Every structure is written in C-alpha cells, then in structure tokens.
C-alpha cells in the first residue's frame with residue numbers, strides 16, 4: 382500500500398485522465414482512472430479510495446450524481462471536482478453536495494497536487 | 506374592392522388598402538394643390554414654431570437657425586409632395602427615407618403624432634375655406650387618409666429600427682452561446698497539452714537548451730490561449746457588478762499599467778486625474794472599460810499619435826474622458842457604435858464597445874461619444890460618485 386493513499390479519477394477525456402494518473406503517481410499516490418462514470422460506479426468498493434477526483438460534465442452520469450452514488454456506498458469518501466465550465470450550475474451542486482474543491486480546467490498540476498495533499502492530510 | 510391581401514403585398518399597398526386611399530382621393534389632392542400652395546410657407550413656419558416652443562422636441566434641433574432654415578426648405582418640399590403624387594412605391598421610399606432620418610437622430614416617435622396633427626389642422630383649414638360645399642367632406646377625407654398613411658410610414662421606420670435592434674440582440678445571444686461553447690471545448694485539449702508538458706518537463710529535467718526554450722514557448726502560448734478563452738467568456742457572460750468605493754486615480758493607474766503591458770508598441774498616454782475623486786463601482790469592470798477605451802484610442806491614434814485620459818467629476822458622476830488624435834469615428838457608424846458586432850477596426854470583432862456599454866450600465870453609469878479637445882474620437886465614461894468624494 383502506498384503511504385499516500387489511493388485516488389480515484391473519473392474523466393471521460395482519456396488523454397487528460399491518463400495525464401492526471403501519471404501526475405498523481407509521480408507524486409507518490411496510487412491512482413486509478415475510469416473514463417466511464419457508470420463503470421466506475423460498478424467497480425468501486427467501499428473503503429478502496431481515500432479520495433475521488435471527478436469531472437463534472439460527463440455523458441451518462443455527471444460528476445455530482447456519481448459522487449452522490451459513490452457516497453451512498455462509502456460515506457467517508459472525500460471528493461474534489463474538475464470542470465471546464467466555471468459557471469456551471471453543477472459547480473454549486475457539487476459544493477452543496479459536499480465536494481471539497483472545484484478546480485477549473487485546465488487544472489494546473491502543481492496547484493492540484495498542493496490541494497490534494499492538504500485535503501488528504503486534514504480531511505477537508 | 507378586393508379585400509384579400511396578396512402574399513407579396515407591399516407594406517405601402519397594405520396601408521393604402523387599410524385607409525382605403527383610392528383614385529378619387531388622388532384626384533382631389535391634385536385639385537387641392539393650387540389652393541394649398543400659397544399657405545405652405547405659413548404652415549411650415551408654424552410647424553417649426555410648435556417644435557421650438559416644446560421643451561422636449563426643441564432638444565432634437567441642435568443646429569440653431571441655420572438648421573431650422575434648412576429644415577423649412579425640406580418640409581416645404583415634403584408638403585408640396587403630398588399633392589403631387591404619384592403615390593406609388595417610389596413615393597413610399599422617399600417618405601420612408603425621411604422617416605429613417607428621424608430614427609437616425611433618435612427623435613422620439615411620439616412627436617410624430619403631434620407634428621402630423623399640426624399639418625392636418627392647417628390643411629383642414631385650407632380645405633374648409635376653399636372647397637365647394639359638396640367637395641368639402643371628400644376633400645377633408647382625402648387629406649386625412651394621406652396624412653394617416655404618412656404617419657404609418659413614419660412609425661414603420663421606427664419599427665424597422667427596433668426589429669433591427671432585436672435581431673442584433675438575438676444575433677449576439679446566439680453568437681455568445683457559440684463563443685462560450687467553443688471556449689469551453691478548447692479548455693479540454695489545452696488541459697491535455699498543459700498536463701503533458703508538465704509531465705515531459707519532469708521527465709527531462711534539466712532539459713537541454715533548445716528543448717527548454719521550446720517548453721517555455723509552449724507553456725507561454727498555452728497560458729495565452731487560456732487568457733484569450735477567459736476574456737471571450739467574460740465578454741459573453743453577464744457578470745453582475747460588485748460595486749465598492751474606489752479612487753478614480755487608482756482605476757486610471759491600473760488601466761494605464763494594463764494597457765502598457767498589453768501593447769508591444771509604446772504609447773504616449775497623458776493622464777490628467779483630479780485627485781480625491783471616489784467612484785462607487787465594480788473596480789474590475791470599471792478598469793475593463795477604461796482599458797478597452799484606451800486600447801481602442803491607442804489603435805486609432807497610431808504609433809505617432811497621442812492618447813489622453815482625464816478623470817474629473819460631472820454632477821453626481823465621476824467622468825473619465827478618453828481622447829485620441831486618430832481619425833475620429835465616421836458619422837455612419839456613430840449611432841450604432843455601441844451595438845455588438847459593429848466594428849470600426851479591420852481586426853475587431855466588434856464586442857469591445859458593446860461590452861463597455863453593458864459594463865457601464867451595469868454599474869449605473871453610462872458611456873458615450875463626445876466632442877473634446879483632441880482632434881480624434883473622445884469617449885466619456887461616467888460612473889456614480891461615491892458619497893465620500895471630495896467636491
């Protein structure tokens with residue numbers, strides 16, 4: 382087990398998702414990518430991930446809906462959101478639902494890592 | 506008479522059909538002409554007396570006696586035209602063109618009712634004092650019908666104008682949605698480029714010299730693209746104002762710095778800022794307007810030209826005056842200058858001034874083209890003063 386925790390990444394843009402995984406792994410995390418939110422929902426087990434990094438706009442199930450469903454299974458799961466649409470209604474929903482940060486795409490890698498570290502250390 | 510409206514009926518035919526203007530009316534107008542002609546100068550004088558006596562209507566005639574004299578000649582021709590015909594599409598077009606002159610100078614359309622009535626009353630007098638008893642009613646009727654048609658044409662030109670503005674607004678809304686969706690879509694590939702660059706840089710650290718330089722270029726260009734996207738989104742989004750007290754001098758200096766940073770060529774910018782002027786506005790939005798005006802002015806002035814930014818007060822408003830030594834604004838674009846997609850520049854997409862106007866209005870201010878000292882264009886941008894302002 383990595384000392385830095387296991388991160389779930391769900392983004393329908395595979396290129397971006399793969400890059401995020403690489404960035405997270407470089408920083409010492411274990412990370413897993415799903416490009417299909419429904420598949421992620423089917424495969425995730427409670428307690429498996431310390432944190433979820435979810436895109437807000439995805440076909441099938443949007444990030445907020447996915448988070449809601451994941452949280453029903455794993456009430457302690459922490460989550461942050463990413464979106465290209467800073468003025469999306471979903472941004473508000475994401476915050477109301479308890480997602481901790483909403484990053485605006487393009488997500489700046491060093492900023493992302495800094496925030497994730499803080500969140501995993503304090504749980505908020 | 507055929508009451509069916511043919512598919513392609515011209516508006517003028519529809520108006521004539523509606524008021525039942527017919528050949529007999531035309532004959533009566535022709536017959537009235539010699540009896541009306543001697544009265545035209547008097548009618549014209551009275552017409553403008555009415556306008557000049559009216560405090561509101563008077564405002565529209567800014568050119569003094571010379572303009573009134575010129576208008577009197579125009580109106581005399583117009584009146585003579587009433588009796589000459591032919592009342593065909595050419596007639597309609599000539600009358601509509603005059604209507605569009607009134608629209609173009611922003612003459613309030615309600616003045617047209619009173620104005621036509623002045624003429625109606627005078628022509629009724631002419632008919633009443635000159636027509637034979639049996640022709641009295643039909644002649645009055647013919648004049649009434651024609652003046653109703655004239656009024657309909659005038660009001661139609663106002664309608665043309667508001668339809669035009671409406672379509673313009675719709676065009677902007679559609680355009681705005683398109684811009685917003687393209688801008689958002691571009692953020693995804695840029696995100697991939699940015700994160701890939703981040704990873705490649707880490708794998709190749711330190712990068713050999715030419716590679717490092719290219720990395721820097723890619724990074725700078727990605728950042729620039731992101732900035733362009735953000736400003737496009739800013740333009741099409743309705744961001745509410747967050748007003749607070751801010752010094753006019755602070756705004757001017759910040760705008761000056763932003764303009765200097767944004768331009769690759771140096772700019773001669775003269776600042777004349779009255780100290781102690783405090784405005785109550787959203788500082789970012791106010792600055793955005795100033796930067797926009799200054800960049801336009803700098804473009805217009807050209808490399809050898811000058812730009813001047815003055816900040817002082819006008820009543821309850823802070824006034825920012827941006828002047829340049831460029832060629833000025835062509836009269837034909839002046840009126841539509843603040844409409845979206847109207848550009849005076851070969852490179853512009855014509856959102857800048859429309860955005861400025863909306864930002865100014867959102868901050869309970871205004872923006873307009875004025876006459877000033879420097880020979881080029883001058884824009885006056887007003888923002889409400891904060892109550893703490895020094896007088």
Ligand code: HEM
Nearest residue numbers: 556562563565566572579580583603606610616617620621
């Ligand atoms: C029955 C109503 C009116 C008629 C028939 C009429 C007729 C005309 C005509 C023939 C022109 C000249 C257009 C051109 O060829 O350039 C004109 C222009 C103008 N009219 Fe009227 N007018 C009417 C009402 C008014 C009213 C009520 C006002 C002001 C309160 C007004 C103010 C002007 C002005 C300012 C111009 C343009 C001035 C210029 O070119 O200097 N008009 N009008």
